[in-house]
Amino acid sequence: MRALFPLELKAAETARRGQRLVGPVDVRLEGAGCTVVIGPNGAGKTSLLRLMHGTARLTGGSLRWGCGEAEARQRQAFVFQQPVMLRRSVEENLAYPLRARGVARGEARAKARVWAERVGLGAMLGRQAPVLSGGERQKLALARALIIGPEVLFLDEPCAALDGAATRDIEAILSEAKAGGTALVMATHDMGQARRLGDEVLFLLAGRVRERSPAQGFFEGPETAEAQAFLRGDII
Amino acid sequence: MMKRVLAAVAVVWAAGVAQAEDVMRMAVTTSFHNSGLADVLLPEISDDLGLEVQLLVVGTGQALKLGEAGDVDAILVHAKAAEEAFVEAGYGTHRREIMYNDFVVIGPAGDPAGVGEAESAAGALQRIEGAKADFVSRGDDSGTHKKELSLWRAAGLEPERFGAWYKAVGAGMGAALNTASGMGGYVLSDRASWLNFGNKGGLALLYAGDPALFNQYAYIPVNPARHGHVKAELAEKLEGWLVSPRAKALIDGYEIGGEGLFVFNAQ
Amino acid sequence: MVDLWDGLVQAFWLVVTLDAALVEISARSLRVTLSALAIASVIAMPLAAFLAVKRFRYRRAVIALLNALMGLPPVVVGLLVYILLSRSGPFGVLGLLFTPTAMVIAQVTIIVPLVASIAHQSLRDLWHEYHDLLISMNVSQGQKMRTLLWDARRALLTAALAGFGRAIGEVGAIMIVGGNIDHATRVLTTAIALETGKGDFALALALGFVLIGLAIAVNLAIHSLSRTEREGRW
Numbered sequence: 001m002r003a004l005f006p007l008e009l010k011a012a013e014t015a016r017r018g019q020r021l022v023g024p025v026d027v028r029l030e031g032a033g034c035t036v037v038i039g040p041n042g043a044g045k046t047s048l049l050r051l052m053h054g055t056a057r058l059t060g061g062s063l064r065w066g067c068g069e070a071e072a073r074q075r076q077a078f079v080f081q082q083p084v085m086l087r088r089s090v091e092e093n094l095a096y097p098l099r100a101r102g103v104a105r106g107e108a109r110a111k112a113r114v115w116a117e118r119v120g121l122g123a124m125l126g127r128q129a130p131v132l133s134g135g136e137r138q139k140l141a142l143a144r145a146l147i148i149g150p151e152v153l154f155l156d157e158p159c160a161a162l163d164g165a166a167t168r169d170i171e172a173i174l175s176e177a178k179a180g181g182t183a184l185v186m187a188t189h190d191m192g193q194a195r196r197l198g199d200e201v202l203f204l205l206a207g208r209v210r211e212r213s214p215a216q217g218f219f220e221g222p223e224t225a226e227a228q229a230f231l232r233g234d235i236i
Numbered sequence: 237m238m239k240r241v242l243a244a245v246a247v248v249w250a251a252g253v254a255q256a257e258d259v260m261r262m263a264v265t266t267s268f269h270n271s272g273l274a275d276v277l278l279p280e281i282s283d284d285l286g287l288e289v290q291l292l293v294v295g296t297g298q299a300l301k302l303g304e305a306g307d308v309d310a311i312l313v314h315a316k317a318a319e320e321a322f323v324e325a326g327y328g329t330h331r332r333e334i335m336y337n338d339f340v341v342i343g344p345a346g347d348p349a350g351v352g353e354a355e356s357a358a359g360a361l362q363r364i365e366g367a368k369a370d371f372v373s374r375g376d377d378s379g380t381h382k383k384e385l386s387l388w389r390a391a392g393l394e395p396e397r398f399g400a401w402y403k404a405v406g407a408g409m410g411a412a413l414n415t416a417s418g419m420g421g422y423v424l425s426d427r428a429s430w431l432n433f434g435n436k437g438g439l440a441l442l443y444a445g446d447p448a449l450f451n452q453y454a455y456i457p458v459n460p461a462r463h464g465h466v467k468a469e470l471a472e473k474l475e476g477w478l479v480s481p482r483a484k485a486l487i488d489g490y491e492i493g494g495e496g497l498f499v500f501n502a503q
Numbered sequence: 504m505v506d507l508w509d510g511l512v513q514a515f516w517l518v519v520t521l522d523a524a525l526v527e528i529s530a531r532s533l534r535v536t537l538s539a540l541a542i543a544s545v546i547a548m549p550l551a552a553f554l555a556v557k558r559f560r561y562r563r564a565v566i567a568l569l570n571a572l573m574g575l576p577p578v579v580v581g582l583l584v585y586i587l588l589s590r591s592g593p594f595g596v597l598g599l600l601f602t603p604t605a606m607v608i609a610q611v612t613i614i615v616p617l618v619a620s621i622a623h624q625s626l627r628d629l630w631h632e633y634h635d636l637l638i639s640m641n642v643s644q645g646q647k648m649r650t651l652l653w654d655a656r657r658a659l660l661t662a663a664l665a666g667f668g669r670a671i672g673e674v675g676a677i678m679i680v681g682g683n684i685d686h687a688t689r690v691l692t693t694a695i696a697l698e699t700g701k702g703d704f705a706l707a708l709a710l711g712f713v714l715i716g717l718a719i720a721v722n723l724a725i726h727s728l729s730r731t732e733r734e735g736r737w
Contacts, residue, residue, distance in 0.1 A: 055638050073641045084636035087629075087654040096650075100642045261601060261684075270701060292601065292682040293697075306590035307600050410700030417702075435702030463590055465598065 002067040004075050004151045005031030005183070007052060011061030013207075014051045021047035022207040024061055031152060033199030034174075034184040036215065038191070040235050043204040045187035049154045052185065053078050074101075077150040081157040083141035085129035090121055093129045093140055097148050115143040119173055135166025142173055146182070153177065155186040159193060171196060191231070195219055203227045205235075257282070260309040260470040263292045263299035265379050266408045268312060268453065271337070271428025271497055273490050280486060285473055295378035295408065303327055303456065306463030310471045314453045315379035328456035329468075334478050335487050335498045336452045339383060340430055341443040342413070343369070343422035351422065357446035358391035365393055368401045370421030372412050375404025383451065384424045390448065413439075426451060431492040452501075478502065510708025517709055518716075525710075529717060532690040535603050535677070536670045537721075539610035543670075544663050547615045551622035551662075552648035555630045566623065572616035577609075581676030584609045588680065601682040606690070609676040614666035621665055625658035626651045660729055664722055671718055691717070 006028050013023020022044030029035060029052075037045045050056035051063065054073055065072035077097075086093050094112035099105065116122050119139040124132070129140060138158055145153055155174075159167040167190075174197060178184055188194050194201065198215035203222070211224045222228050229235045268274065274291060281287055292302060296313045303311045304327045312334070313319060323331050341351055341360050349367035354360035364371055373395070374381035388395045395402060405415050409429040416423035417437040425433075430441060455478055457471035477483060479502040487500040517525045554566055586592050588600040588608070599605045629651055637647050652659065674692035681688035683697060691714045698707035 053639065054641075055635070078639040080635060080639075084633060086633070086636075086650070097640055100640060100646050266700070288686075290601070290682075290684040290687050292684060294682075304591075306595070408700050410702055414699070414702055433702045435704060465590065465596075 002071075004072055005029060005066050007031065007066075007152075008064045009052070009061065010063075012051060012058060012063045013060040014047055014056040015059040020059075020207060021056070022051060022204075025051075025207075025209055027202065027209055027212070029183075029185070031183040034178055034186060034197045035200050035202060036194040036198035037185065037187040037202045037204060038189075038194055038230075039204030039210075040230060044207040045204055046156050047207075048202075048204065049078070049156050049185060049187055053154050075150060076152045076154065077145035077148060078154045079138075079141050079145050079156065079158050081160050083137045085132070085137055085140070087128070087130055089126050090116060090129055090132070090140055091125040094144055094147055097144060101148065111147060115147050119143040120169065135162050135169065138162060138166065138170060139173070142170060146173075146177055150182060152183040152185060155184065155188075157187055157189060160189060167193070191219070203230065205230075257286050257288050258467075258470055259288045259290060260467045260474065261290045261292060261307070262474070263294055263302045263308045263311045263313070265296050265299060265313050266293055266410070267314070267378075267380055267426040267429050267451075269293040270409055270432055271426070271490075272432055272492065273428070273487065273498060276486055276490055277483070280482070281474065281477060284482070285477060287470060287473060289474065295374075295376050296380075296382070297377035300327075303458045306458060306466060308458060309467045310455060310457045310474065312453060312455050313379055314451050315382045316452060316454070318379075318382065319454055319456060323456060326462060327459055329459050330456070332455045332475060332479065332502065334453050334455050334483075334502050335500045336450050337498045338427055338444060339380070339424055339449040339451055340427050340441050341422065342416065342425050342430055342439050343442045344420040345438055345440040347440075347442055349422065351442045354443055357387055357443070357448045360443040361388055361391040361393065364422050365391075365398070368399065370401050370403065370416075370419055371398075372416040372419070372421045372423040373402060373404040374409065374412050375406045376408070378408075379451075380409060380424065380426060387424070387448065427495075428492070428497045431495065431497070453498075506704040506708060509705035510712060513705050514709035514712035514716075518713060525713065527686070528689050528691055528694050529713060531603065531688075532671060532692070532714070533717065533721070535606045535690060536610060536667060539607045539614065539670050540663060540667050542607065543611045543614045543618050543666055544659075546611070547619035547662075547666075548622055548652055548659060549648060550615075551619045551626050552651050554619075554623050555626040555651060556644060556647045566620075569616045569620045569623070573620050575613065575616065576675070577613050577673050578675035578679070580612045581609055581679035584612065584676065584680045600680065601684060601688060603681070603688060605680040606677040606688060609680045610670040610673060613673060613676060614670050617669055618662050618666040621662035622655075622659050625655050625662070629655045629658075657729075660725065664725065667721060668718060671721075672714065 008028045009025050011024040011026060013025065014021050025048065037048060039045055047056055051058060053076060054069065086096055091109065091112045094115050095108040098108035098111060113125065116125055119142060121136060121140060129137065132140065142158065159170050162170065171193065174184060186197065195215065201213055201215050201218040202209055203211040205226050211222060211227045213223065222231060226235065264274065269291060278289055281289055292308060294302065296315045296318065299311045299313050300318060300322050302308045303322065319331050322328050343351055349363045349369040351360045351363050354363055373384060385395055405412055409425060410433065412423055413425060413429065413433050414435055417435050417439050420438055455475055457468060457475060458466045460466050460468040484500040487498045488496065490497055554562060584605065585600065587594050588605050589595055633651065637650065672692060674696055677690065678693050678696060681693065683689050683693040691710055695707045695710045698710065
């Protein structure tokens with residue numbers, strides 16, 4: 001099996017109804033640790049993640065995975081800001097991506113139980129997913145994304161609507177996944193979270209990558225004036 | 237969930253499905269069926285011949301159409317000219333007269349047009365036209381409708397030129413009687429339909445008896461030369477029964493409220 | 504008013520005494536309509552899911568057509584089916600005219616657009632909700648359709664019941680293609696038309712009440728079989 005990474009974007013952009021959402025972007029991801037995507041509202045964070053994930057159409061430039069497009073789609077997952085719950089039980093939500101990949105029912109169930117336990121939903125296997133609390137839903141969405149063992153996980157502000165306790169739980173799960181070798185690409189507005197999880201930072205402004213630095217260096221002293229202003233809170 | 241629904245469906249399905257004697261289809265006119273005679277004859281036919289006759293109760297126009305298309309094995313109707321044309325065109329093998337009943341003029345019991353004093357059928361219709369009293373016509377190309385039109389013409393009148401008092405409802409005998417009952421109008425009906433009609437309201441039988449009102453029923457087997465699938469043998473068997481002394485006794489003996497309805501006249 | 508009361512009384516006695524003729528035509532009504540509903544659902548539900556999930560050039564036209572066909576007069580359907588199944592029509596050799604099968608065909612034709620339209624509306628809403636997730640999971644078109652159909656099953660039940668209601672109460676088409684033959688193709692609605700024609704309003708009404716009762720019973724039965732009311736919510 002060929003390696004998934006690197007992911008290479010060259011002058012990549014995506015547009016909708018003639019309006020450019022992000023790009024042109026030149027970036028090469030090696031798939032190690034957690035890449036945090038930050039920037040003000042409307043900078044194109046979500047669009048960039050979708051473009052990488054393959055759910056936004058590439059309207060210019062090029063985007064290449066080490067193993068090729070079609071296969072890459074099978075080796076990654078995405079967690080949305082507002083988790084989409086299938087109108088099924090917690091267990092069935094977890095089993096769904098496995099069943100869709102042809103995993104046998106019994107095996108899918110067993111795995112679902114393990115993952116429910118791992119994210120703290122072990123007691124809620126039979127509950128209908130849409131009636132869970134916000135934090136529980138995001139944990140479920142995260143477990144449902146990780147259950148297929150993705151090599152890269154895209155996260156679009158996964159904790160934006162959550163309280164502190166739920167955020168801590170989510171971050172613990174993410175740290176564990178990272179330690180297990182899953183690359184993370186996460187958009188976030190929470191600079192504390194970016195510091196806690198990030199290994200490197202992509203700073204986006206007006207659809208372009210303005211700065212790319214290791215996380216520690218970025219937060220201690222960003223190179224560009226825009227990033228400095230952003231961190232000061234002058235650009236939001 | 238789905239399994240249970242399917243199980244329920246299966247149970248309902250199993251509830252139907254039965255019988256296997258000889259079956260043939262015959263198109264008959266509404267007036268014949270409304271008389272109730274079929275309810276007497278069909279069980280006897282089933283007993284004597286082991287033959288189930290399925291009746292399609294339609295107007296004469298549609299009955300002939302069904303015969304032309306080969307969708308029935310025989311027809312029993314009452315519209316001589318149309319029947320002869322049907323046989324002439326090769327759709328039926330032959331026309332066999334079985335029996336007749338008669339038409340009657342029905343109208344509001346008060347009889348504003350004075351139909352009750354008429355000397356003849358023509359006279360009765362002329363009185364209705366003269367009074368411009370509401371008249372309900374079948375208007376559906378049925379045997380009764382055709383008969384009504386020929387009666388108007390025999391009375392020297394042209395229904396096409398009548399005013400709003402002449403109402404062609406384009407419906408069966410029962411519906412026409414319902415309409416007449418609702419508006420207190422006159423209507424031409426076969427005697428059987430009238431006697432069996434349950435919603436008489438303020439209507440009454442006002443005129444009957446003119447031989448011009450006699451209504452001949454004939455049996456026509458559909459031509460197997462045109463439609464290979466028709467059950468010609470069964471149709472022949474049924475014809476034999478319909479002209480038998482046994483049928484004669486049943487037809488002549490059929491009464492509603494003490495009145496005989498049909499006169500057997502098969503040759 | 505007298506007729507109305509007589510009708511109620513007569514309906515009561517017909518049901519209480521389990522009148523043989525009534526039981527026969529009621530069973531046939533149910534059999535024909537439930538068969539039609541089953542077949543129509545098998546056609547309409549996947550069609551609705553396909554229209555919700557798949558984007559193709561004439562999609563809007565197909566949806567508009569379905570919506571328009573919802574209002575198709577049953578008599579016209581009856582006439583078309585009659586012409587097709589008549590001995591002198593293209594499918595005449597099958598000998599299906601004036602059989603319960605012909606009635607099923609007519610009812611299927613009448614309710615497929617209705618069931619598909621209603622089902623499509625709820626599937627479209629659910630697809631809107633699921634779209635991002637299922638696209639992200641990169642599942643196949645077939646899996647998308649199956650997921651929508653399964654997760655929207657309660658709404659689809661409503662669509663099916665609407666189809667049932669339209670079919671069980673339909674008279675124009677099945678009168679033409681069934682012929683209202685006693686012991687063969689007579690069902691509740693055609694019997695009602697027949698009794699009305701005979702001026703026996705009380706009996707016609709009684710049959711009407713039985714029909715209404717039957718429709719309610721089937722609705723309740725299907726709902727309880729699928730436990731819609733107890734689980735609530737979805």
